[in-house]
Amino acid sequence: MAPSPCAVCQTNRALILRPKNHQKLCKPCFISVFEAEIHHTITTNNLFHRGERIAIGASGGKDSTVLASVLKTLNERYDYGVELILLSIDEGIKGYRDDSLETVKRNAKQYDMPLTILGYDELYGWTMDQVVEQVGKKGNCTYCGVFRRQALDRGAAKLGVRHVVTGHNADDVAETVLMNLLRGDLPRLSRTTSIVTSTPSIVPSSPETTSHTNIKRSKPLKYAYEKEIVLYAHHKNLDYFSTECLYSPEAFRGSARALIKNLERVRPSAILDVVRSGEDMAKLVPGGNESCGNGCGGHATIVEEEEGGCGSSNGRTSGGEMASMEKQLTQTEVAAEEGLEVEITTAGTKPPNPPDSDAIPLVSGKKGKKLKGPPHGARKQPAKQTMGQCARCGYLSSQEICKACVLLEGLNKNRPKNSIEVSYDNPEESAPTVNSHEIKCTIVTQISEVEKTKGLIYNS
Amino acid sequence: MPGKHVPQDAAAAGQLCRRCRTSEASLVVRTEPLCRDCFIRYVSTKAVKRMESFRVRHSTPDQTRKLLLPMSFGVSSVTLLHILDYQLKNQTAKTGRTGFQLLVVHIDTSAVEKNAPDPSFMSKLQARFKDHSYATVPLKDVFETPSSYSNDQNIEVDPTPTSDQLSTFLATLPSATALADVLSTLRTRLLVAYARQHGCEAILWGDSTTRLAEKTLSETAKGRGFALPWSIADGQTPAGIPSNYPLRDLLKKELTSHANFVNPPLTEVVYAPEPTGPVSTSSKTTTIDDLMKAYFESVEENYPSIVANVVRTATKLDAAKFEEGDERCSLCGMPVPDGKFGIHGWGGDQHDVQGVSPGEQTEALCYGCTRSVPKGTTLPS
Numbered sequence: 001m002a003p004s005p006c007a008v009c010q011t012n013r014a015l016i017l018r019p020k021n022h023q024k025l026c027k028p029c030f031i032s033v034f035e036a037e038i039h040h041t042i043t044t045n046n047l048f049h050r051g052e053r054i055a056i057g058a059s060g061g062k063d064s065t066v067l068a069s070v071l072k073t074l075n076e077r078y079d080y081g082v083e084l085i086l087l088s089i090d091e092g093i094k095g096y097r098d099d100s101l102e103t104v105k106r107n108a109k110q111y112d113m114p115l116t117i118l119g120y121d122e123l124y125g126w127t128m129d130q131v132v133e134q135v136g137k138k139g140n141c142t143y144c145g146v147f148r149r150q151a152l153d154r155g156a157a158k159l160g161v162r163h164v165v166t167g168h169n170a171d172d173v174a175e176t177v178l179m180n181l182l183r184g185d186l187p188r189l190s191r192t193t194s195i196v197t198s199t200p201s202i203v204p205s206s207p208e209t210t211s212h213t214n215i216k217r218s219k220p221l222k223y224a225y226e227k228e229i230v231l232y233a234h235h236k237n238l239d240y241f242s243t244e245c246l247y248s249p250e251a252f253r254g255s256a257r258a259l260i261k262n263l264e265r266v267r268p269s270a271i272l273d274v275v276r277s278g279e280d281m282a283k284l285v286p287g288g289n290e291s292c293g294n295g296c297g298g299h300a301t302i303v304e305e306e307e308g309g310c311g312s313s314n315g316r317t318s319g320g321e322m323a324s325m326e327k328q329l330t331q332t333e334v335a336a337e338e339g340l341e342v343e344i345t346t347a348g349t350k351p352p353n354p355p356d357s358d359a360i361p362l363v364s365g366k367k368g369k370k371l372k373g374p375p376h377g378a379r380k381q382p383a384k385q386t387m388g389q390c391a392r393c394g395y396l397s398s399q400e401i402c403k404a405c406v407l408l409e410g411l412n413k414n415r416p417k418n419s420i421e422v423s424y425d426n427p428e429e430s431a432p433t434v435n436s437h438e439i440k441c442t443i444v445t446q447i448s449e450v451e452k453t454k455g456l457i458y459n460s
Numbered sequence: 461m462p463g464k465h466v467p468q469d470a471a472a473a474g475q476l477c478r479r480c481r482t483s484e485a486s487l488v489v490r491t492e493p494l495c496r497d498c499f500i501r502y503v504s505t506k507a508v509k510r511m512e513s514f515r516v517r518h519s520t521p522d523q524t525r526k527l528l529l530p531m532s533f534g535v536s537s538v539t540l541l542h543i544l545d546y547q548l549k550n551q552t553a554k555t556g557r558t559g560f561q562l563l564v565v566h567i568d569t570s571a572v573e574k575n576a577p578d579p580s581f582m583s584k585l586q587a588r589f590k591d592h593s594y595a596t597v598p599l600k601d602v603f604e605t606p607s608s609y610s611n612d613q614n615i616e617v618d619p620t621p622t623s624d625q626l627s628t629f630l631a632t633l634p635s636a637t638a639l640a641d642v643l644s645t646l647r648t649r650l651l652v653a654y655a656r657q658h659g660c661e662a663i664l665w666g667d668s669t670t671r672l673a674e675k676t677l678s679e680t681a682k683g684r685g686f687a688l689p690w691s692i693a694d695g696q697t698p699a700g701i702p703s704n705y706p707l708r709d710l711l712k713k714e715l716t717s718h719a720n721f722v723n724p725p726l727t728e729v730v731y732a733p734e735p736t737g738p739v740s741t742s743s744k745t746t747t748i749d750d751l752m753k754a755y756f757e758s759v760e761e762n763y764p765s766i767v768a769n770v771v772r773t774a775t776k777l778d779a780a781k782f783e784e785g786d787e788r789c790s791l792c793g794m795p796v797p798d799g800k801f802g803i804h805g806w807g808g809d810q811h812d813v814q815g816v817s818p819g820e821q822t823e824a825l826c827y828g829c830t831r832s833v834p835k836g837t838t839l840p841s
Contacts, residue, residue, distance in 0.1 A: 041807065181680065326765050333765060
């Protein structure tokens with residue numbers, strides 16, 4: 001059989017079968033088609049504007065490495081006039097980040113971009129390894145995802161950057177669409193399909209610093225297939241670190257991921273088709289982008305902030321997350337059938353946290369939500385979600401306290417006793433009261449610092 | 461029923477029925493052990509509850525409401541017929557008349573599909589469930605019926621028999637997924653046309669919860685997310701005939717158990733093709749529908765509420781707004797917003813980069829249909 005010529009230039013021998021549409025291309029044409037498509041995505045969506053400083057969320061993996069490389073190429077070729085910098089988050093997973101951060105450092109040199117690395121321990125007082133030690137491997141992706149989302153925004157704010165680009169590709173978006181259908185989360189389905197997520201309406205709380213609540217996020221690789229990203233990295237000889245997160249993905253994401261891979265095998269366009277469906281369905285979500293939070297109307301939301309897991313793992317499933325949701329749904333069904341829910345909501349229970357109260361108790365899980373929510377029988381439209389700021393850290397949140405602070409409180413509650421003893425050791429710190437929410441997050445850091453000092457004392 | 465063989469669920473063994481508290485439970489339904497009779501009542505109550513608007517009191521004696529029941533001879537549509545047959549008998553016994561009449565329609569695809577059921581199943585059904593109208597319509601009629609929502613008004617008279625046209629058209633489809641997709645689109649279109657022709661007020665689809673969940677994900681995977689509410693929700697559709705899914709609260713496995721429990725078993729009149737073994741993901745014959753079917757069969761096993769939640773969630777989507785004059789897909793008939801036909805002209809399409817202009821699409825097809833019917837294929841008119 002004669003070798004087929006490239007479908008684009010018609011002269012070179014075709015060496016690449018494009019995963020997206022099975023077009024036969026030569027290497028230079030594949031590279032230029034791939035870059036042209038990203039350029040197309042950037043220009044048609046007006047992602048960038050001249051003079052903008054843009055932080056690339058860099059993990060050292062294939063997606064963010066390709067993103068950095070392509071953006072550098074395109075910025076020079078088409079003169080976008082943007083300033084690109086690298087921002088890395090160190091989740092504190094031993095053996096996972098050590099090597100990938102080295103890759104990012106090399107990338108910084110190769111692409112001549114400044115690099116900032118921020119650790120979870122600096123931001124939250126907890127490394128992921130410590131979190132896993134505490135909560136186990138099930139559900140830790142929730143922590144990682146919630147922490148990371150804020151981490152990039154906080155890091156960007158620190159650098160005075162208002163736009164963060166991430167390496168989310170078409171496979172990731174398609175996976176998220178299916179995952180959110182599986183776990184019944186329409187609001188998030190609609191949010192995660194948009195190429196830009198930003199919250200320009202939120203005014204910075206303190207004038208002297210850039211607030212991390214108005215950072216723009218975009219995904220220039222939203223329509224790029226994972227397989228093509230790998231091919232591009234391969235043919236451009238890009239230096240990336242290929243490893244998967246050591247902790248297994250949640251069942252829903254793993255399940256969705258496996259489905260996406262199978263769909264791609266049966267029909268290559270399916271990934272793009274799911275993305276398209278996701279975009280179209282986002283327009284059909286009642287109440288626009290916002291809806292009620294977890295537990296209402298019988299469909300459950302597992303995590304509050306976007307993009308729960310990290311999506312960088314394969315289809316291993318633990319099933320724990322599915323089982324717990326199954327249990328929750330079954331209970332809701334039983335309750336609904338027996339009319340229990342209505343009784344609870346009409347019982348005239350006082351909201352657990354009246355607005356005048358200083359103390360902001362945690363409303364975790366669906367029980368608290370139920371109490372506040374309107375009676376189930378009467379609800380037609382999902383309750384409108386109002387975006388506000390977390391009372392503790394100021395991060396954008398639909399709840400009074402953002403998910404990260406909720407998770408942190410859970411973690412810190414179970415911290416070994418000695419962290420409580422800290423306040424005894426330092427009476428001049430006037431015992432961090434539960435009421436001083438604004439400094440809660442920084443206290444965590446302080447405590448861990450004091451712990452370090454204590455450790456030194458003990459060692460000496 | 462002593463001495464009678466009743467299929468037994470091991471999980472229910474030795475437990476008392478949670479509802480009647482007298483008989484021994486025969487199976488466990490969503491954590492509740494039930495006996496045979498209570499289970500049958502459970503199934504039919506769930507379905508009849510969904511038929512609320514077709515009760516006798518909502519009809520007038522001089523005008524009977526006609527409803528079309530699409531019949532595939534699968535367990536779901538046969539079960540629906542069984543339940544409605546029983547409901548109608550009850551209505552007659554209680555009030556002397558019925559709230560509606562059933563028109564049972566089977567679309568015969570045996571000319572173009574290998575595994576299609578033998579249309580002779582119809583006579584078995586007719587013998588068992590009398591008092592209803594039955595019809596078998598060959599799929600090729602889809603191109604003979606003046607389609608009420610087709611765009612092309614200037615239909616030329618073609619001397620070729622439509623059955624040949626149909627097979628030629630189907631043979632050009634690029635994959636098993638495309639074929640399955642087009643066949644189901646054509647089937648729906650023909651049923652809708654038939655319902656309109658015969659003055660039916662609504663179509664009663666037999667889809668179970670599980671089937672609706674499969675559909676939710678497979679329509680999404682086929683790029684038909686924009687039309688999802690019209691294929692899974694109760695209510696009006698762009699075709700002008702409302703859809704109803706009376707079995708939407710019942711799982712596929714529950715319908716299968718039910719078919720075995722009723723006396724005589726429904727399995728006698730159900731067409732059950734030989735199971736083809738586990739779904740292979742590499743096979744050329746595997747379709748997106750097959751993948752989703754296998755997926756939800758496994759989810760249903762351990763997480764039935766998650767299956768139900770998928771459907772409940774997707775049903776909450778608002779249907780897109782459309783008007784009579786809006787442009788429509790010439791294959792599936794769904795409204796295409798702003799006439800944006802084909803796979804071009806959205807964020808995920810970069811074809812203009814490669815010099816293919818969006819105007820090249822010869823047929824006015826929606827995104828999903830364009831994926832199944834390649835460019836340049838002429839639809840039989």
